[in-house]
Each structure stands twice: as C-alpha cells, then as structure tokens.
Amino acid sequence: MADAHSEAALNMAMKAGSKTEKKARKAMEKQGLEPFPGITRVTMRRARGGIFSINNPEVFKSSTSDTYIVFGEAKNDDAASRAQMEALQQMAMQAPQQQQPAASASAPTPAAAPATDSNEDDEPVDATGVSEDDINMVMKQANVSRSKAVKALKENDNDLVEAIMNLM
CATH class of the missing domain: 2.20.70.30 (Nascent polypeptide-associated complex domain)
Incomplete structure (x- = not known):
C-alpha cells in the first residue's frame, strides 16, 4: 500500500x-x-x-x-454565446438544404424578390439599440438586407437566434 x-x-x-x-x-x-x-x-x-x-x-x-x-x-468560457454560435452554424447548414427545393419551386418569380430588397435598402434604417455586429450576423446567416435584419432584431428584442429563425 x-x-x-x-x-x-x-x-x-x-x-x-x-x-x-x-x-x-x-x-x-x-x-x-x-x-x-x-x-x-x-x-x-x-x-x-x-x-x-x-x-x-x-x-x-x-x-x-x-x-x-x-x-x-x-x-x-462563455457557454451561452458558444451555444448560440453552434445553433447559428446548424441553422446555416440547414438553410441551404431547405432553400434548394424552394428555389426550384419558385423559379418563375426570382426577379420580383430582388426588387423589394433593393427598395428596402434605399430606405434609411433606424438601428438604435441594435449592435452592428448583430446586424451583420443576421444579414450573413439569413441572407437578407440590412433593413430586414434590423427589423427582425427589433421584433425579437435583439435575440440573434430568434431573428434568424423568423427570417428563414
């Protein structure tokens, strides 16, 4: 012993x-x-x-x-932000898979969608109370314009995951 x-x-x-x-x-x-x-x-x-x-x-x-x-x-170690980033990455991986079938179904009307995006981009967006990093993250992950990203963040109390989920 x-x-x-x-x-x-x-x-x-x-x-x-x-x-x-x-x-x-x-x-x-x-x-x-x-x-x-x-x-x-x-x-x-x-x-x-x-x-x-x-x-x-x-x-x-x-x-x-x-x-x-x-x-x-x-x-x-910030577990909350790590979990949030993992969720965003999973959504980003799932989004292209979900968009492929939708893209083939909506093939006749792709010209109308960019026109609405460009109109929204021309409008000035009030981004007070919303982090610039959060806006960029939502724009990148959800593939939307700045105004849509700001609007989604404000509607979801600056919750990144909820904003992205609502835009998808």
Whole structure:
C-alpha cells in the first residue's frame, strides 16, 4: 500500500510544473485529499456571470466532505454565446438544404424578390439599440438586407437566434 501511495505521489510530482504546485499537492496529501479520476471538464460560474472552464483537470476530493480541489488551466468560457454560435452554424447548414427545393419551386418569380430588397435598402434604417455586429450576423446567416435584419432584431428584442429563425 505504501508503494502505491508513493507511486501516486511520484506521478503527481511529475505532473506538477512549479515548485509551489508541488508543495500544494504535498499539503493536500497530508490533508487526506485523494485523486478523483474520470473528470474531463470542470466549469465554474461566478456571481457576476463569468464562466471559467478547465479542460482535462486533475481533481482531488476530500474523504471527509464534498470538497473538491481542481488543478488545470482555467479559461474564460462563455457557454451561452458558444451555444448560440453552434445553433447559428446548424441553422446555416440547414438553410441551404431547405432553400434548394424552394428555389426550384419558385423559379418563375426570382426577379420580383430582388426588387423589394433593393427598395428596402434605399430606405434609411433606424438601428438604435441594435449592435452592428448583430446586424451583420443576421444579414450573413439569413441572407437578407440590412433593413430586414434590423427589423427582425427589433421584433425579437435583439435575440440573434430568434431573428434568424423568423427570417428563414
């Protein structure tokens, strides 16, 4: 048993980069913290909305309580925006597939559609309260004019996903 304990300590010491980290690991061993294997990602949320994630962390658990100590490189991670971007990418992948059958069905009237788009582009658009990046994203993803993008964002309270979905 002592050999297994010293082998685990040796493995931890080899993984530890700095002298301070080695000291911290040794102090944790003395406190009765044991390695907790099988964790691939740890996500922590701060009170102000900040989210940090640690990929491939080294996790230790206290044997007496539900206390965990995590070693690894913490990165600022905004899960909400990441999920939103993934949804936009999925919609962008699905949109060309849906537009191909629709394009063949509406082939006789493609000249009328660009005329309405150009008329809307000539009108000045009040984009107050709407982010320029959001407008560009909606224009790009939904393949619409600036005025349609602004209108959709305002109707959906600046929700990118809803605005794009309503335009599709």
